[in-house]
Amino acid sequence: MNSNSLPEWTDLRFFLELARAGTLSGASRRLEVEHTTVARRIDRLETQLGTTLFDRSREGYELTEMGQALLPHAEAMESAALAATEQVSGNEVSVHGVVRLGVPELFAIRVVAPLMVGMLQSHPELSVDLLVLPRFANLANREADLGVMLDPPTTGRYMIARLATFRSYLYAAPSYLARHKPIRTQADLAQHDFVDYVQDRLASPELNYLSDLGFTPRRRLCCTGLPAQIEAAAAGMGLVMAPPYAVQDDGRLVPVLRDFYAERSFWLAAPTDLYRLQRVRAVWNLLREYTESKPSLFMNTRDPVRPLRVGA
Template sequence: MHSLPEWTDMRFFLELARAGTLSGASRRLDVEHTTVARRIDRLEQQLGTTLFDRSREGYELTEMGLALLPHAEAMEGAALAATEQLSGAEIAAQGVVRLGLPEVFGVRVVAPLLVTLLEAHPDLSIEMLSLARFANLANREADLGVMLDPPSTGRYVVARLATFRFYLYGAPAYLAKHPPIRTHADLERHDFVDYVQDRLASRELSYLNELGFTPRRRLCALGMGAQVEAASLGMGLMMAPPYAVPDDGRLVQVLPGFYAERSFWLAAPTDLYRLRRVKVVWDLLRDVADNNPALWLGRGDLGRAA
């Protein structure tokens, strides 16, 4: 290696590693794809090694590329932190935070809280990714995210956000037309609304398996929002956490003693977690989780869980 690589070349390396294609990296960087290719070629020449395997499907990191990745991420984190400090953003959060959230949790719980947060930080902007899947932090799709499966490898700050329960719910009209549910065994005679089974965002979403029998799934959807609407219209029973169920009487709890328990995790890349703008959003999520137990547990279980 005859000279040190430029930080801008390392940035091109990071974006190509995350996007996997020249076109994807060029969109992230707002440059032509030929510029990305030229910068990567120059970086490989400077380092005297091949960083990517090229194929018709895209670019995949080589062993040397994987070894360089954490160093490039550390450089990125240092550059972001320096920019924040010099701009005074370490005091007043400013800039854009991309927040990855489960669909219904994002819409029903987090979105209303952002009003106060943005009023307190006039120079802060939020891009909320409320998805039927979980945001991919490895390719920097989001700056921080709430998920069922925390990262097990890589440089991340991870914290358990909350433990919550999925309870059974049904529409009053559905329950009036179908056999009564007095015991767990009665559930086998009923229809269910669930996730599309071969498109689960996490194995943790296969909670209907805990019924102990194969449920008769009459309607399946990718997201919980669609499931709530389907169950509210009487298409079957569904399982959902308390925060997902509208407080309008369209769904009522069935067989309160049965539930499936899961945990949400909050995660952010280590270098981004240090940034003031990311930290204020992190703290907001921790605060709402710690101080609103009714979001996670059925009201009848709050006393027993205390």
């Protein structure tokens, strides 16, 4: 292939977005073009390279072996283009551009969204796409530039740091406690109702807090996300396990058995090439500095506690 037949970078952008979205409509939304434009660009790229990059089906587009081989090279070009744009535009002084941040639902609502307000006021040229998810962001397909998760990537090139260690405690509504037998010891929990995660839809095995209580908990209502669990428990449905940031200080939920908790860690992760971008590092650093300064969001430091040994 001579230099005149090298693929255009714009065609490779279309290739990357289709690989990440898996459908023409998804890629067209990301690129803000018609889906026919995406199809035309991919056809042109495949003709130019003399190979098939995607297997087409009714379900969508899936990379072929040759498409998989092209992917890391296209990602390297994307990273270089982003870094060059930052440097040439003088972004070493002014943080600007869009950062896509993937965060668990309630953590986003109670912690991250309010925090972003101050940051965006300080950086008028910065924008944040906050992906508020009932699962953890898929960094492998570049769904987000960085993400908060319980299970950091174990393969691939990522920057990873512990964001915060948090403890989930037992809570219940005063109305529930008034209607049911008193809870004085862990053994008493066997007689009570629980609100928990849907067990076959766990975003991470780390969310299985109740597995080692010594009995099978009576799960009366299961939800795929913590916000719905909190609301159901506050309405008197049953006991729920949640970290302090998830429970507002409005009396709707009160602690139960303060001496028990399940301890986990949130991790911050970003693809190494995206972490080099100043705008990504700015959000990364803000999250780390804020969580380090607010330990009360993640654990109750007022009472002596001992861990409830749950999970593997």
